[in-house]
Amino acid sequence: MPELPEVEVTRQGISPYLIEQTVCELIIRNSSLRWPVPDVAQNIVGQRINNVRRRAKYLLIDTHAGITIVHLGMSGSLRILPRNTPAEKHDHIDLVLENGRMLRFNDPRRFGAWLWYELPEDAHPLLSKLGPEPLGANFTPQQLQAALKGKKKAIKLCLMDNHIVVGVGNIYANEALFAAGIHPQAEAGNIDIERLTLLVTEVKQILAHAIKQGGTTLKDFTNADGKPGYFAQKLHVYGRGGESCTQCGNLLSEIKLGQRTTVFCGLCQQR
Known part of the structure; x- marks a missing residue:
C-alpha cells in the first residue's frame, strides 16, 4: 500500500496541473471501488479547483462546492494525461479539465476510493478522528x-x-x-x-x-x-x-x- 511519502509526492506531482482549472467532465467507468462512487461526485463538474491537499493518506481536491476525497488504496495511481488518451484496463475514473488534460485514476485491485463531500472536511467520518500530521507542528x-x-x-x-x-x-x-x-x-x-x-x-x-x-x-x-x-x-x-x-x-x-x-x-x- 502506498504510504504517506508516496501520497505526498503524488499530490506534489498532480497539483500544478489541477489548481485553477475548471472541471469539464467526470467520466466514471467503474464505480465499484472500496466504496461505491456516489452519483453526487458529478457535482465537481463545472467547478474550479482551488487547491489539492493531503490529509493522512487521503488527497483532497478543493472546490467552492465541495471536496473530492481520493484514496489510492493498495494499488491505485493518478496520472495527468491528454484528455483524448484511450482508456486501458483498470482506468476507472477520468477528471477532465478545461486545459485539455485529465486526471486519470487507475486501480487494479479497486481498494481505492473516490468520494464527494460538501461539509467541512473535519466532519467527514474518514477524516474527523485522525491524529496530527507527522510532519506538522502539532506532532510533538x-x-x-x-x-x-x-x-x-x-x-x-x-x-x-x-x-x-x-x-x-x-x-x-x-x-x-x-x-x-x-x-x-x-x-x-x-x-x-x-x-x-x-x-x-x-x-x-x-x-x-x-x-x-x-x-x-x-x-x-x-x-x-x-x-x-x-x-x-x-x-x-x-x-x-x-x-x-x-x-x-x-x-x-x-x-x-x-x-x-x-x-x-x-x-x-x-x-
Whole structure:
C-alpha cells in the first residue's frame, strides 16, 4: 500500500496541473471501488479547483462546492494525461479539465476510493478522528506522550495508529524505531520523554527524506508509464530480517506484530 511519502509526492506531482482549472467532465467507468462512487461526485463538474491537499493518506481536491476525497488504496495511481488518451484496463475514473488534460485514476485491485463531500472536511467520518500530521507542528514529543499515557500496547502499533499520528505506515515505523533505538514491542505508555523526543525527530526526518527521494526519482506524472511506488532508499531494518544490523552486526530479528512484519535489532533497540 502506498504510504504517506508516496501520497505526498503524488499530490506534489498532480497539483500544478489541477489548481485553477475548471472541471469539464467526470467520466466514471467503474464505480465499484472500496466504496461505491456516489452519483453526487458529478457535482465537481463545472467547478474550479482551488487547491489539492493531503490529509493522512487521503488527497483532497478543493472546490467552492465541495471536496473530492481520493484514496489510492493498495494499488491505485493518478496520472495527468491528454484528455483524448484511450482508456486501458483498470482506468476507472477520468477528471477532465478545461486545459485539455485529465486526471486519470487507475486501480487494479479497486481498494481505492473516490468520494464527494460538501461539509467541512473535519466532519467527514474518514477524516474527523485522525491524529496530527507527522510532519506538522502539532506532532510533538509532548503530544505523543499525552496520546500514549497509560497505553500498554506495543509502541509500533501505537505509531501506526491514525488516531495518534497519521501516515506512519509499516515501513517507516520500522525504520523510525530503529533509528531511535526503541524496541517495537516496548510498552508505549512507559517510554520516557527523552526517547519520545528522539522518536518524533526520526519520524519527521525519515518521512521528509522519503518525500525528497520520491520528488527527485519518481517519473514525471505526465508520463503514462510512470507510477508511484516505494522509493529507492537505504532501509536499515524493513525487509532485512535475518541479515546483519547496519550498526552493530547483530542478526536482525523478524516477528509479526499486529499481523504486520516487524524487523528490529535486539541489541540496538531496547525496551
